[in-house]
Amino acid sequence: MSGDEFDIISQHFTRQPVAREDVLLGVGDDAALLLVPAGAELVVCMDTLVAGVHFSADTPAAAIGHKALAVNLSDLAAMGAEPAWATLALTLPEYHPVWLADFARGFFALADHYHVQLVGGDTTHGPLTVTVQTHGFIRNGKALRRTGAQPGDRIYVTGTLGDAGLALQLRTAANEGLRKRLDYPQPRIEAGLALRKHASAVIDVSDGLLADLGHLLEGDDLGARIDIDALPHSQAFLEAIEQPGPGARPAKYELPLSAGDDYELCFTVPPPQCAEVEQRLGGLACGCTAIGVIEQVPGIRCHYRDGRDYQPVSRGYLHFVDE
Amino acid sequence: MSGDEFDIISQHFTRQPVAREDVLLGVGDDAALLLVPAGAELVVCMDTLVAGVHFSADTPAAAIGHKALAVNLSDLAAMGAEPAWATLALTLPEYHPVWLADFARGFFALADHYHVQLVGGDTTHGPLTVTVQTHGFIRNGKALRRTGAQPGDRIYVTGTLGDAGLALQLRTAANEGLRKRLDYPQPRIEAGLALRKHASAVIDVSDGLLADLGHLLEGDDLGARIDIDALPHSQAFLEAIEQPGPGARPAKYELPLSAGDDYELCFTVPPPQCAEVEQRLGGLACGCTAIGVIEQVPGIRCHYRDGRDYQPVSRGYLHFVDE
Numbered sequence: 001m002s003g004d005e006f007d008i009i010s011q012h013f014t015r016q017p018v019a020r021e022d023v024l025l026g027v028g029d030d031a032a033l034l035l036v037p038a039g040a041e042l043v044v045c046m047d048t049l050v051a052g053v054h055f056s057a058d059t060p061a062a063a064i065g066h067k068a069l070a071v072n073l074s075d076l077a078a079m080g081a082e083p084a085w086a087t088l089a090l091t092l093p094e095y096h097p098v099w100l101a102d103f104a105r106g107f108f109a110l111a112d113h114y115h116v117q118l119v120g121g122d123t124t125h126g127p128l129t130v131t132v133q134t135h136g137f138i139r140n141g142k143a144l145r146r147t148g149a150q151p152g153d154r155i156y157v158t159g160t161l162g163d164a165g166l167a168l169q170l171r172t173a174a175n176e177g178l179r180k181r182l183d184y185p186q187p188r189i190e191a192g193l194a195l196r197k198h199a200s201a202v203i204d205v206s207d208g209l210l211a212d213l214g215h216l217l218e219g220d221d222l223g224a225r226i227d228i229d230a231l232p233h234s235q236a237f238l239e240a241i242e243q244p245g246p247g248a249r250p251a252k253y254e255l256p257l258s259a260g261d262d263y264e265l266c267f268t269v270p271p272p273q274c275a276e277v278e279q280r281l282g283g284l285a286c287g288c289t290a291i292g293v294i295e296q297v298p299g300i301r302c303h304y305r306d307g308r309d310y311q312p313v314s315r316g317y318l319h320f321v322d323e
Numbered sequence: 324m325s326g327d328e329f330d331i332i333s334q335h336f337t338r339q340p341v342a343r344e345d346v347l348l349g350v351g352d353d354a355a356l357l358l359v360p361a362g363a364e365l366v367v368c369m370d371t372l373v374a375g376v377h378f379s380a381d382t383p384a385a386a387i388g389h390k391a392l393a394v395n396l397s398d399l400a401a402m403g404a405e406p407a408w409a410t411l412a413l414t415l416p417e418y419h420p421v422w423l424a425d426f427a428r429g430f431f432a433l434a435d436h437y438h439v440q441l442v443g444g445d446t447t448h449g450p451l452t453v454t455v456q457t458h459g460f461i462r463n464g465k466a467l468r469r470t471g472a473q474p475g476d477r478i479y480v481t482g483t484l485g486d487a488g489l490a491l492q493l494r495t496a497a498n499e500g501l502r503k504r505l506d507y508p509q510p511r512i513e514a515g516l517a518l519r520k521h522a523s524a525v526i527d528v529s530d531g532l533l534a535d536l537g538h539l540l541e542g543d544d545l546g547a548r549i550d551i552d553a554l555p556h557s558q559a560f561l562e563a564i565e566q567p568g569p570g571a572r573p574a575k576y577e578l579p580l581s582a583g584d585d586y587e588l589c590f591t592v593p594p595p596q597c598a599e600v601e602q603r604l605g606g607l608a609c610g611c612t613a614i615g616v617i618e619q620v621p622g623i624r625c626h627y628r629d630g631r632d633y634q635p636v637s638r639g640y641l642h643f644v645d646e
Contacts, residue, residue, distance in 0.1 A: 024364060029469050030401040030527060031368035033461070036359040041347060044442065045354035046456065048412045050449035078353040089371045089412070089454040119367065126373035127450035131412040133369065138356075146352050204353060 005095040009123050012104040013088065018117045022084065032119035034085060040137040045075035051128035061099045063183035064130060065106030071206065072134040073114060073187035074263040078204040080144040080196040081136030083114045083189060088121035089131040114189055142196050144267075147219040149201040153268040153294040155224060156277070158191045159286040160234040161209060165259020166251060170240065177236025185263040191288070194280040195267055202267040208258040210300055210312060213266055217298070226292040229305035231256040257302065258314040268294055328418040332446050335427040336411065341440045345407065355442035357408060363460040368398035374451035384422045386506035387453060388429030394529065395457040396437060396510035397586040401527040403467040403519040404459030406437045406512060411444035412454040437512060465519050467590070470542040472524040476591040476617040478547060479600070481511045482609040483557040484532060488582020489574060493563065500559025508586040514611070517603040518590055525590040531581040533623055533635060536589055540621065549615040552628035554579040580625065581637040591617055 014027050025033035036042050049055060049068050069086060076083050088107070092100075111118060116134065163181035167174040174182070188204070195202060201216045209231075213224055231253065241251050264286070269277045274290070281288035295301075302310040337350050348356035359365050372378055372391050392409060399406050411430070415423075434441060439457065486504035490497040497505070511527070518525060524539045532554075536547055554576065564574050587609070592600045597613070604611035618624075625633040 025466070025468065030398040030525075031366045031404070031459075033402070033466050034365040034367065036365055038361065042357040042359055042365065043354045044357065044408075044410065044458075046410045046412055046444050048414060048445045048447045048454070050414055050447050053447060053449050075353040079356070081354070085367075087367065087369045087456060089369055091371060091373055091452055121369050122371045122454070124371045124373050124376060126376050126452060129414055129449060129452050131371070131445070131454040133410060133456050135367075136354075143348070143356050145348065202353075 006123060008097070009095065009100060012100050013118055013121070016108050016118055017112045018115055020084065020115070020117045023117050023119055026117065026119045034119065037137055039140055041140055041143065043076055043079050043081040043136040043138055043143065044133060045072055046131060046133040047071045047075070048129060048131040059183060061102035062106030065103040066110050066184050068130040068132045069107055069110050069134070070185045070187050071263065072132045073189060074185065074204040074206070076134055076136040077188045077192035078144065078202045078265055079136070079138060080142065080192045080202070081138045082193065083116045083134060083136045085119045085135040086111060086116050087133045088118060090121065091124045091126040091129040093126065093128055144192065144195060144199055144202040146201055146203050146215050149216050149220065149222060149268040149294045150270065151222065151294050151296045153200050153270050154274050154290050155213065155226070155266065155268055155292040155294060156288045156290050157205065157209070157232065157264050157266050158188045158281065158288050159262070159264045160232045160237065161205070161262050161264060162251065162255030162259055163234050163237050164261035165255040166237055166240055168259070168261065169251070175236050175240055177234060178240060181234070182261060185261065187263060188265045188286055190284050191265055191281055191286060194284065195277065198273045198277045199267040199269055202265055205262050205264045205266050207260045209266060210257050213300060216266070216268060221298050223295040223297045223299045223301065224292055225295055226300060226302045227305055228253045228257070228302050228310050230289060230291045232289040253310060254313055257312050329446060331420070332418065332423060335423050336441060336444070339431055339441055340435045341438055343407065343438070343440045346440050346442055349440065349442045357442065360460055362463055364463055364466065366399055366402050366404040366459040366461055366466065367456060368395055369454060369456040370394045370398070371452060371454040382506060384425035385429030388426040389433050389507050391453040391455045392430055392433050392457070393508045393510050394586065395455045396433070396512060397508065397527040397529070399457055399459040400511045400515035401467065401525050401588060402461060403465065403515045403525070404461045405516065406439045406457060406459045408442045408458040409434060409439050410456045411441060413444065414447045414449040414452040416449065416451055467515065467518055467522055467525040469524055469526050469538050472539050472543065472545060472591040472617045473593065474545065474617050474619045476523050476593050477597055477613050478536065478549070478589065478591055478615040478617060479611045479613050480528065480532065480555065480587050480589050481514045481604065481611050482585070482587040483555045483560065484528065484585050484587060485574065485578030485582050486557050486560050487584035488578040489560055489563055491582070491584065492574070498559055498563055500557060501563055504557070505584060508584065510586060511588045511609055513607050514588055514604055514609060517607065518600065521596045521600045522590040522592055525588055528585050528587045528589050530583045532589060533580050536623060539589070539591060544621050546618040546620040546622045546624070547615055548618055549623060549625045550628055551576045551580070551625050551633050553612060553614045555612040576633060577636055580635050
């Protein structure tokens with residue numbers, strides 16, 4: 001790619017809808033100058049999407065732009081943080097103006113929705129790789145962490161589980177609802193904000209419920225009991241698994257337990273707080289569903305509602321395993 | 324790569340020497356929690372190094388780890404910021420424990436030197452790509468920017484120019500001094516701190532003096548006059564260009580003007596401040612050299628000390644051009 005092309009590329013990322021007052025200097029100097037509000041902690045997280053690993057070659061550019069930001073905002077949501085700024089490192093194999101315009105459209109539509117300003121980054125030549133860092137705020141001491149769950153706390157998830165995993169499994173045969181869940185995950189920012197002061201521990205479900213719930217347990221050597229009949233499914237999911245073919249009925253429990261990429265929040269709530277949490281999250285589009293309880297004994301135990309045990313086949317979707 | 328290998332990889336980056344009090348939560352949760360000092364602005368910058376583009380296949384892993392952090396710290400230096408935290412997105416083609424240990428050694432040796440703590444990041448599978456974001460502080464309103472130079476201001480550079488470019492040109496024939504300048508650039512953090520309140524504009528020289536000085540001029544439509552006999556050379560550079568072969572004598576002016584990767588600072592100083600700046604930077608190992616003056620007329624004009632004009636062949640090293 002030529003220097004002129006890099007100049008054009010940079011123009012895609014300087015014309016953006018959001019201009020925040022706490023950005024003293026954005027894209028264009030050696031670094032950005034930013035103001036963190038008094039009494040707030042800065043929350044930062046970084047995620048990379050690699051072509052052929054985290055998304056397939058046929059993924060629309062707008063979806064890649066959306067998702068690169070969404071998976072980062074999902075981490076902020078899991079901390080209960082309010083999003084503020086993003087930086088973008090974009091490595092491109094070639095200069096392709098239509099692709100780039102679509103990528104920027106997907107990125108900025110989501111950024112705009114959450115009033116996130118792109119404040120810097122780097123564009124380089126090489127195999128398609130997208131790294132985003134997001135920055136948010138949370139009042140001192142109010143962050144939601146992975147540690148903090150107690151025996152007796154109820155386990156909840158936002159939204160529905162297994163949709164992205166089923167879309168991945170069905171590939172082009174996936175219906176539009178599933179495909180949208182895989183390509184355009186919605187970070188649960190509002191849910192994260194509503195959970196502050198109420199949830200005892202929070203994580204976002206990126207590698208599968210069992211794997212990520214496991215992270216909430218490991219620090220304190222706790223266990224969990226999951227009612228698999230309570231796992232929330234989307235209408236698109238239920239319709240798809242009724243069809244004959246690869247998306248067969250065993251997927252009903254297996255995908256919500258083990259598939260990644262849903263980017264819902266999994267969180268624990270002490271019993272006295274449950275009514276308020278259910279009311280607060282019930283007012284959001286994603287809602288929330290109680291799926292189990294934290295126990296003293298380490299390990300995750302799954303059961304049907306009638307009490308019979310269920311043995312999950314897989315413990316989580318390891319997106320980095322060569323398959 | 325397997326999940327176990329990713330666990331081992333993460334261990335390379337959790338054992339680190341620096342533990343800062345302003346890091347409330349570092350590597351290990353969904354995001355890091357950080358405290359910016361009262362009265363300070365947050366300074367952030369991000370740079371990506373791609374294998375085969377920004378470094379060659381034979382570059383030692385320790386040098387890649389060092390350089391990925393150094394080029395970012397160089398941007399902080401150009402703002403006059405004090406470094407604090409880093410995040411690292413590392414995309415690896417394979418699990419190679421020796422390479423990884425060397426990479427981490429190079430990264431953390433430099434991080435330790437500047438009391439920088441790694442607070443988060445992401446490790447993924449794919450073509451070798453390293454993205455680092457650094458975060459620093461500067462007192463409100465005290466940042467050094469690219470804009471601000473005035474006609475009559477003197478132009479300075481830290482250290483010496485052309486070393487990295489000559490190393491790149493000579494490849495394996497480069498002497499150790501030149502090779503070290505290419506592989507282990509030293510961010511001029513101390514110089515940046517010393518320039519606060521004194522320099523009118525600052526940039527780091529990553530794409531070549533003419534290209535980067537051009538950025539200091541473009542906002543205000545200014546020009547510059549450069550005394551090419553004043554351009555500072557290292558002993559290693561002068562020895563290498565005395566040798567017959569590809570590093571021939573024309574390199575003496577051309578490389579300091581146009582080669583990238585030196586990561587020195589180029590800055591402008593109003594005449595009343597020059598004595599103090601020369602004294603402050605004279606006390607640092609890199610020192611500084613006056614090389615020219617800002618002029619009202621746009622464009623960069625180069626001349627020998629005897630007054631004859633010099634026409635540079637190239638305007639800057641475009642690292643992204645396919646060559």
